[in-house]
Amino acid sequence: MSSTYKFKAETHKVLNILTHSLYTNREIFLRELLSNASDALDKLRFKQNKGESILAPELPLEIKISTDKESNILTVQDTGIGMTKQEMQDNLGIIAKSGSEKFLKDIGDTSCDSGKQKIDPYAEEEIVEKQEGAGADASQIIGRFGIGFYSVFMVADKVEVYSVPAIESVKEESEAKAHVWTSHGSDTFTITPLEEVAGLVRGTMIKIYLKDDAKEFIEEYRLENIIRRHSNFLPFSILLNDKVINTISALWREPKFNIKKEQYDEFYKFLTYDTENPFDVIHLSVDAPVQFNALLFIPEKSEDYFLEQKDQWGLDLYVRRVLIEKNRQELLPNYFAFVKGVVDTEDLPLNISRETLQENIVLKKISQTIVRQLMSHFEKMAAQDKEKYNTFWNKHGKYFKFAFNDFVYRDRVAKLMRFVSSGSEELLSLEEYVSRMKAGQKDIWYVSASSKEAAKLNPHMERFTRKGLEVLYLLEPVEEIALESLQKFNEYTFKNIETADARALDDFADVEKAESDLPKLSDLEKTEFEQMLERMKEVLGDKVKDVKSTDRLSGSPACMASQDGVSSTMEKLMRSFQKDDSIPQKVLEVNPDHALIRSLLTIYKDDSRSGLFEEMVWGIFDNTVLLDGYMNDPFLMAQRSLKLMEKAGQWYADLRNK
Numbered sequence: 001m002s003s004t005y006k007f008k009a010e011t012h013k014v015l016n017i018l019t020h021s022l023y024t025n026r027e028i029f030l031r032e033l034l035s036n037a038s039d040a041l042d043k044l045r046f047k048q049n050k051g052e053s054i055l056a057p058e059l060p061l062e063i064k065i066s067t068d069k070e071s072n073i074l075t076v077q078d079t080g081i082g083m084t085k086q087e088m089q090d091n092l093g094i095i096a097k098s099g100s101e102k103f104l105k106d107i108g109d110t111s112c113d114s115g116k117q118k119i120d121p122y123a124e125e126e127i128v129e130k131q132e133g134a135g136a137d138a139s140q141i142i143g144r145f146g147i148g149f150y151s152v153f154m155v156a157d158k159v160e161v162y163s164v165p166a167i168e169s170v171k172e173e174s175e176a177k178a179h180v181w182t183s184h185g186s187d188t189f190t191i192t193p194l195e196e197v198a199g200l201v202r203g204t205m206i207k208i209y210l211k212d213d214a215k216e217f218i219e220e221y222r223l224e225n226i227i228r229r230h231s232n233f234l235p236f237s238i239l240l241n242d243k244v245i246n247t248i249s250a251l252w253r254e255p256k257f258n259i260k261k262e263q264y265d266e267f268y269k270f271l272t273y274d275t276e277n278p279f280d281v282i283h284l285s286v287d288a289p290v291q292f293n294a295l296l297f298i299p300e301k302s303e304d305y306f307l308e309q310k311d312q313w314g315l316d317l318y319v320r321r322v323l324i325e326k327n328r329q330e331l332l333p334n335y336f337a338f339v340k341g342v343v344d345t346e347d348l349p350l351n352i353s354r355e356t357l358q359e360n361i362v363l364k365k366i367s368q369t370i371v372r373q374l375m376s377h378f379e380k381m382a383a384q385d386k387e388k389y390n391t392f393w394n395k396h397g398k399y400f401k402f403a404f405n406d407f408v409y410r411d412r413v414a415k416l417m418r419f420v421s422s423g424s425e426e427l428l429s430l431e432e433y434v435s436r437m438k439a440g441q442k443d444i445w446y447v448s449a450s451s452k453e454a455a456k457l458n459p460h461m462e463r464f465t466r467k468g469l470e471v472l473y474l475l476e477p478v479e480e481i482a483l484e485s486l487q488k489f490n491e492y493t494f495k496n497i498e499t500a501d502a503r504a505l506d507d508f509a510d511v512e513k514a515e516s517d518l519p520k521l522s523d524l525e526k527t528e529f530e531q532m533l534e535r536m537k538e539v540l541g542d543k544v545k546d547v548k549s550t551d552r553l554s555g556s557p558a559c560m561a562s563q564d565g566v567s568s569t570m571e572k573l574m575r576s577f578q579k580d581d582s583i584p585q586k587v588l589e590v591n592p593d594h595a596l597i598r599s600l601l602t603i604y605k606d607d608s609r610s611g612l613f614e615e616m617v618w619g620i621f622d623n624t625v626l627l628d629g630y631m632n633d634p635f636l637m638a639q640r641s642l643k644l645m646e647k648a649g650q651w652y653a654d655l656r657n658k
């Protein structure tokens with residue numbers, strides 16, 4: 001005899017809310033049913049481990065899904081603990097009453113409250129690692145809220161839950177062997193006793209009569225896809241029409257000492273579709289300040305997370321092995337965009353899509369803990385295996401260096417940054433640079449350039465080479481921004497060589513001889529030279545701010561200098577933000593002891609108005625601008641240089657023919 005019951009609480013309204021607004025994505029109904037099935041199997045295993053006798057112990061612990069296309073019925077079945085009539089009434093009849101929560105309370109596991117604990121977002125708590133091997137079976141139980149089951153009514157017109165309890169002792173003596181709970185998702189449900197259920201020896205079988213607009217969920221490929229996406233890591237086999245779908249285990253939950261490198265490699269490839277093994281693996285099991293397990297990988301290859309892969313980073317967030325979201329970006333700061341992996345916590349509810357403040361705080365805490373652990377990991381690597389760390393830096397330093405922007409870590413990041421320099425072929429840390437500084441040196445010198453070769457050719461480098469002062473080569477604009485923002489390393493100030501004033505290096509003796517063998521200019525020639533500079537300024541007009549003599553150069557005839565202390569890279573960056581591609585007005589500094597300038601002086605003295613003089617001045621200007629990193633009128637530049645060559649060729653021919 002079947003009995004009809006009214007749902008407790010205003011079920012109809014609540015069901016409406018649950019099925020229409022709680023979940024934005026209908027496919028998660030399967031995730032909820034699979035999580036319940038997994039919980040039922042976990043509970044059974046727990047009881048069995050305690051020595052309780054169970055029905056049909058020879059049956060495997062597994063979940064079976066089958067489809068009946070003709071009648072549009074989807075069946076989800078488990079060999080778990082099952083439900084008595086009373087349990088059906090309580091657990092499926094009262095919304096927001098969780099049998100799983102009660103189960104955990106009954107066995108004295110308090111972890112079910114962890115999602116509600118108060119977490120202080122600002123406290124810097126000590127990170128407590130989980131004891132290996134700790135954690136009873138029960139902590140795996142997923143359900144907490146007693147609402148997941150009802151999501152099935154998003155896709156079903158009618159649901160039948162058949163159940164055969166696995167433990168005889170829990171049911172009333174007079175009670176039938178099995179029961180079926182039936183509801184249309186409206187105000188009532190019925191429970192009918194049964195002598196037996198075909199195909200169900202133990203556990204629960206849920207028959208879902210799909211709505212007309214939910215027929216897609218009868219398709220095998222669709223179901224397989226959903227299982228893989230959300231429930232791949234449940235600890236029991238899931239069979240879809242007799243084929244096992246979840247073949248890889250939730251490695252992050254296993255004790256580290258049990259895991260072999262090959263398992264990490266296999267998991268990484270499964271997770272990322274990468275064909276190579278990962279460069280490094282970091283496996284975290286943390287109990288406090290929040291509970292979580294994480295399996296993090298550093299890939300071999302670096303990808304473009306700034307442009308192409310803009311949204312393709314972040315960690316996959318799981319709650320008790322059930323996927324909540326892929327690529328959850330709040331879990332990592334963007335300077336760790338290259339880190340791949342999964343995070344699994346027991347401190348969040350499954351239905352995290354209803355983001356509340358408390359949930360965000362948990363995420364924030366997890367993220368902070370991960371960042372702290374990663375920082376320590378890289379510090380350890382840098383200290384213990386320099387070569388490995390340098391390889392890491394070459395692969396992923398272009399993202400990691402952005403961490404200078406994180407005020408919590410900027411000093412630690414400064415120590416972890418690596419550079420190329422004028423004094424070493426190998427990567428160099430700031431500590432190493434400082435240890436090699438000259439006596440009395442108070443500044444850490446750097447130059448920005450597009451490549452090492454370009455840095456070496458920078459005319460401003462000449463004085464530093466002459467004095468034997470090491471200069472860091474910054475090959476990406478962000479490095480200059482980082483150093484400008486850090487300002488100092490220990491007590492040493494970062495300075496750009498382009499902005500070093502003429503006297504800044506006087507305290508250091510030359511270690512190399514200046515290149516020029518030319519005799520010094522006489523007083524008369526000095527005056528003529530000064531006049532020539534005036535004339536040069538006249539020729540170049542508003543292309544330059546001024547033309548001046550300099551003693552900072554040896555191998556180059558001239559260089560560009562900004563007077564206001566802004567380096568050329570910074571200037572370029574600022575201009576690119578303003579979309580300004582004109583050449584900035586700078587001071588052209590001219591080396592009086594360079595052979596080319598001496599020839600120019602001769603031409604000037606001969607005829608200060610000659611066309612040749614003007615063409616040479618433009619030629620020198622073009623080259624200096626080019627070395628400064630600008631070239632916005634290549635046609636004009638090429639034309640001028642061709643004209644000069646034409647003249648030089650003509651002279652040569654004239655001389656030969658004389």
Ligand SMILES: Nc1ncnc2c1ncn2[C@@H]1O[C@H](COP(=O)(O)OP(=O)(O)OP(=O)(O)O)[C@@H](O)[C@H]1O
Pocket residue numbers: 032036037040078080081082083091092097098099100101142143144145146147148149150203204350
């Ligand atoms: N396959 C099953 N076998 C045994 N008991 C089940 C099964 N499915 C559901 N139940 C019982 O019904 C209860 C309610 O399930 P429901 O999915 O609504 O909530 P929950 O799993 O407890 O929590 P959550 O809302 O977090 O999913 C469960 O706690 C469990 O006691």
